[in-house]
Amino acid sequence: xxxxxxxxxxxxxxxxxxxxxxxxxxxxxxxxxxxxxxxxxxxxxxxxxxxxxxxxxxxxxxxxxxxxxxxxxxxxxxxxxxxxxxxxxxxxxxxxxxxxxxxxxxxxxxxxxxxxxxxxxxxxxxxxxxxxxxxxxxxxxxxxxxxxxxxxxxxxxxxxxxxxxxxxxxxxxxxxxxxxxxxxxxxx
Amino acid sequence: xxxxxxxxxxxxxxxxxxxxxxxxxxxxxxxxxxxxxxxxxxxxxxxxxxxxxxxxxxxxxxxxxxxxxxxxxxxxxxxxxxxxxxxxxxxxxxxxxxxxxxxxxxxxxxxxxxxxxxxxxxxxxxxxxxxxxxxxxxxxxxxxxxxxxxxxxxxxxxxxxxxxxxxxxxxxxxxxxxxxxxxxxxxx
Numbered sequence: 001x002x003x004x005x006x007x008x009x010x011x012x013x014x015x016x017x018x019x020x021x022x023x024x025x026x027x028x029x030x031x032x033x034x035x036x037x038x039x040x041x042x043x044x045x046x047x048x049x050x051x052x053x054x055x056x057x058x059x060x061x062x063x064x065x066x067x068x069x070x071x072x073x074x075x076x077x078x079x080x081x082x083x084x085x086x087x088x089x090x091x092x093x094x095x096x097x098x099x100x101x102x103x104x105x106x107x108x109x110x111x112x113x114x115x116x117x118x119x120x121x122x123x124x125x126x127x128x129x130x131x132x133x134x135x136x137x138x139x140x141x142x143x144x145x146x147x148x149x150x151x152x153x154x155x156x157x158x159x160x161x162x163x164x165x166x167x168x169x170x171x172x173x174x175x176x177x178x179x180x181x182x183x184x185x186x187x188x
Numbered sequence: 189x190x191x192x193x194x195x196x197x198x199x200x201x202x203x204x205x206x207x208x209x210x211x212x213x214x215x216x217x218x219x220x221x222x223x224x225x226x227x228x229x230x231x232x233x234x235x236x237x238x239x240x241x242x243x244x245x246x247x248x249x250x251x252x253x254x255x256x257x258x259x260x261x262x263x264x265x266x267x268x269x270x271x272x273x274x275x276x277x278x279x280x281x282x283x284x285x286x287x288x289x290x291x292x293x294x295x296x297x298x299x300x301x302x303x304x305x306x307x308x309x310x311x312x313x314x315x316x317x318x319x320x321x322x323x324x325x326x327x328x329x330x331x332x333x334x335x336x337x338x339x340x341x342x343x344x345x346x347x348x349x350x351x352x353x354x355x356x357x358x359x360x361x362x363x364x365x366x367x368x369x370x371x372x373x374x375x376x
Contacts, residue, residue, distance in 0.1 A: 024299050026214035102298060106357055110295035111212050113360045114288070120361070127361050155367035158358075162368050166354025169294055170346075172301045173308070173315050179343035180350050186375055 009047075012037050017058040021104040024111050025055050059119070062104045063126060070133070080140035081147055084160065085185055091164070092181035095171040103168040110169075130164075131157045147188050160184075197235075200225050205246040209292040212299050213243050247307070250292045251314060258321070268328035269335055272348065273373055279352070280369035283359040291356035298357075318352075319345045335376050348372075 015036045020028055030051060033044060048054045073090060077083035105126060113120040134157035141147040147156075163184040167177055203224045208216055218239060221232060236242045261278060265271035293314060301308040322345035329335040335344075351372040355365055 022302050024212070024214060026212060027299065027303065101302065107298035109357050109360050110290060110298040111215065114210050114290075115215065124361050127358070152367065155371065158362065158365070159368045159371040162354035162358040162365065163351065163372075164354070165357040166350035166352070169297050169353040169357060170315070170350040172297050173312050174346065177346070177350065179340065180347045183343065183347040183375055184351075187371055 007037070007039060012039070013057065013061050016054060017061050017104070020055055020058045021062065021101060021107070024107060025051075026111065028055075056119075056122075059104065059108060059122065066103075066105070074133075074137070079144060079146060080137040081144075081188060083137055084134065084141075084188065088164075088167075088181045088185055091167055092178045095167070095175060095177050098175070100172050100175065102172045103165075106165050106168045109165075127161060131161050133157075134160045141188075156188075159187075195225070195227060200227070201245065201249050204242060205249050205292070208243055208246045209250065209289060209295070212295060213239075214299065216243075244307075244310075247292065247296060247310065254291075254293070262321075262325070267332060267334060268325040269332075269376060271325055272322070272329075272376065276352075276355075276369045276373055279355060280366045283355070283363060283365050286363070288360050288363065290360045291353070294353050294356045297353075315349060319349050321345075322348045329376075344376075347375075 016033065019032060019036045023032065028051070030041060030044075033051070033054065034041060037044060039047070044054070048057060070087070073087050074083045077086055105123065108119065109123050113123055131154070135153040138147055138151070138153040138156050142149040142151075142153065167180065167184070170180070171177060204221065207220060207224045211220065216239070218229060218232075221239065221242065222229060225232060227235070232242070236245060258275070261275055262271040265274055293311065296307065297311050301311055319342070323341040326335055326339070326341040326344050330337040330339075330341065355368065355372070358368070359365060
């Protein structure tokens with residue numbers, strides 16, 4: 001008779017995501033996954049598939065929590081420019097409060113985009129989506145006169161995306177990036 | 189009688205550095221190192237030590253080629269501000285010419301700084317050195333009136349460092365960052 005497998009799928013996914021975020025795909029072993037989930041190897045394979053499938057699931061899970069957080073931050077802002085400003089302030093506050101974990105998507109770009117075309121495609125799509133969100137906010141801010149309409153929204157949006165990557169990587173080595181976030185925002 | 193080991197140490201180090209840069213520390217196996225060097229395992233262990241020691245050597249080798257390149261770029265520039273501008277233009281030109289490899293030090297920050305204190309210390313030292321070089325250039329440019337002296341040199345230097353990290357990670361997903369580099373420089 002098969003053993004019953006009872007566990008909270010969402011809790012497992014949270015733990016697995018944290019693990020891959022901290023150690024990367026290649027730095028995480030099946031034993032690490034067994035330890036963090038409390039499940040045995042066959043339960044992991046039967047429920048989630050192999051390590052690569054589990055990593056893809058974790059990456060999408062991370063992306064969806066990031067998206068939820070962005071949507072919330074944007075919906076609470078008083079104006080489009082305020083949405084961008086508060087996003088960058090939120091990140092630098094978080095770094096100053098001690099978060100040195102960086103961003104799982106940024107770390108994954110460094111680790112896997114050259115070697116894993118499927119992951120690279122996913123990351124390009126993610127980048128395009130974030131850049132499109134920033135561009136929409138910038139266009140909105142330009143219509144309200146909050147940001148100069150001399151600037152190209154797409155270029156400015158890509159600049160914000162790139163600056164975000166930089167802040168997240170640099171935060172792993174430097175705990176105070178408030179001044180840097182202010183400089184990033186100063187061109188708006 | 190021991191077999192003679194004849195090889196070009198510098199060529200081996202270049203190949204090993206390229207491999208670790210592309211695949212990361214955890215993504216590189218001893219077999220990959222055997223394949224790329226043409227040496228057998230015992231020759232690698234006897235000459236360079238274990239995989240971690242070889243990685244540290246590759247990281248220092250990469251850092252030294254980056255330092256040489258920076259020193260050359262800075263010495264050829266007509267002024268301190270010009271040195272910063274040409275550095276960012278050089279990087280965005282290189283990206284546009286098809287270099288999607290990112291930066292080994294940036295990728296290493298994402299992969300290992302949370303898990304390997306020795307590597308994190310090395311990366312913090314490297315960051316401090318690059319930031320100090322940028323700060324010296326900014327102070328020089330301020331004395332010449334090329335950059336406003338209202339700006340704090342250290343904050344601006346850290347902004348340039350962070351922007352560089354962002355450009356190098358983003359280049360792995362996006363081949364045209366000329367406009368982004370211009371936006372980064374626009375605050376100088």
